[in-house]
Amino acid sequence: MSAVRCINLCKTYRQGDQDIKALDHLSVEIEKGEFVCLMSPSGGGKTTLLNAIGGLDIPDSGEVWIADERIDQMSKGQLADLRLANIGFVFQAYNLIPVLTAQENVEFVMQVKGVPAGQRREKSFAILEEVGLKGLESRRPAEMSGGQQQRVAVARAIVSRPELVLADEPTANLDSKTSAELMELFTELNEHHNTTFVIATHDQRVQAYAKRLVRMLDGRIVDDIKQNAA
């Protein structure tokens, strides 16, 4: 069963006098439980594709399906519901809400969903321990390192066990040890919970963990390889 299906996606941005084709008649299908790396040079279209899959950006044409729902024609409210229920996001930076503690950040999505306080607390403590942040629950983002912040963001993305996790350069601000730990965590979740991961990255180290590498150039897929992960 497809977790994600993109059919003939086009997206053009205007930059000054130039039209930039971020997605150029791109089609791709990702099965449930896959661990996919989107790779391209800067401006290759991987973030645009990730945003289109997450319903953050609407393509100019084409179709985006998440499981059996077509999302490119949904309203903002429907897209918000979809993201809340099915998708976990990890962004490159500005990942956390600065006025909330680590634990509150992790609880945020559950709180919006209406999960009872006791359950939220239990889950958030457990997931923070899982990502190695036990004891830092009451720290605010400004009191944590970049790596710790990124791990909080990962914890928030996976705490509700979404079917799909979209990560945009999740290791960009991390040292190699923290990057490896993060990728191990992703791999574990992928294997144990069958969570589908789509990760946009430049990072060669991340590619080693992926079971499928999708290379993009100028908004098109130029290579799509299945491999044995590390």
Place this chain on the structure above:
Amino acid sequence: MHMFFVLSRLAWRYLWRNHRRTVVMLSAIAVGTWAMIFMTALTRGMVDQMIVDGISVIPGHVQIHDPDYLDDPSVYNRVALSDTELTARFHDAGFVAWASRVRVPAVVTSERESRGVTLLGIDPQAERSFSFVDYDAVEGRFLDGADDKGVVLGAKLADTLETRVGKRVVLMSQDPDNEIADRGFRVVGLFHAEIEVTEESYAFIGKRTAQDMLRIGDTVTEVVFVGDDYRDVEPLVANVMGRVDDSVQVSRWTEVDTYLGTMMGMMDGFMLIWVIVIFLALSFGLVNTLVMAVFERIREIGLMLALGMKPASVLGQIIIESMMLLAVGLLIGDVLAWATIKPLEGGIDISVVAKGMEMFGASSMLYPNLSIDDVILANMVVMILGFLASLSPAWRASRYEPVEAITKV
């Protein structure tokens, strides 16, 4: 409901993210609220005092007269019922106080000067509780009863007439046949009033003495009634109307003195305008604070939208933030107003400007009146207009596209 708590916590935390800005804005709201309530209390106190003083001169909350008396207040237009009949009808009617009286224009003459006055023939015991004259503070003495043969003048009038207690004056008016009705009276007392013009305008004699002088038997020109509250005279009007027929006219105090009646209505309008004007000044600061608060966290708003928060929730979060700011500011302002008005309720001496105030019928003491209705009005206006003022920045925040907001530098 759970979203309300989520948004409230976020709003509260964001409010205190920039302490200095929030404290400055809270101070502005608190001072504005204090100014609204304090000025309103002073103005209401002044107007209430003017109305109460005015009603004590009228006097009473409701009066009955001959239908032509208010147009032509002469002895010819007397109440159709005799004093005996009036007593039978009103004695046990449950009024706070009531009195029948003779009120006619007259001239008072001393050996040196003459002045036009309003001559009041009264039963002093019946009017003691609502008269504008403090009987115990009268220089000399006040009237002993309805048969008293003396006259009590205002101190200012006595000055003008160059007379004093113990001297004689002549009161002259007309009887119902338009014949001169006059009599010599010994000045037995001089009264003082808050307003000088009142001291110049009235002369008090016993009611029966006045009836004898004017040759009107036991008839009167007006009957006055006092109820529980001058703001709500309708129950009193209904009670009086139920005891008289069409031969007399029942008038509320607002109809007897239309200037005072208009002032009371105008007061509420003035309060509303005053509160709105102050809020408009505040609203610039409020909108600026909210715009800045939204502007500096566009990326975070984008993040929340990306994580699945609906645009309506972002809108709600900014509005709740604004409402919290206003509520805290209002609370501080309310407490500040209460703390500054309460100690002044004993009265503020404004005698320095009292001469000017007399033009408006106000006395030289100002008693601030902290009315709960005015406090509610000020708070409601600020909350409602604050809500409207916060809509624009909140709406803008909720319209951000998550992907654009997240990448905003």
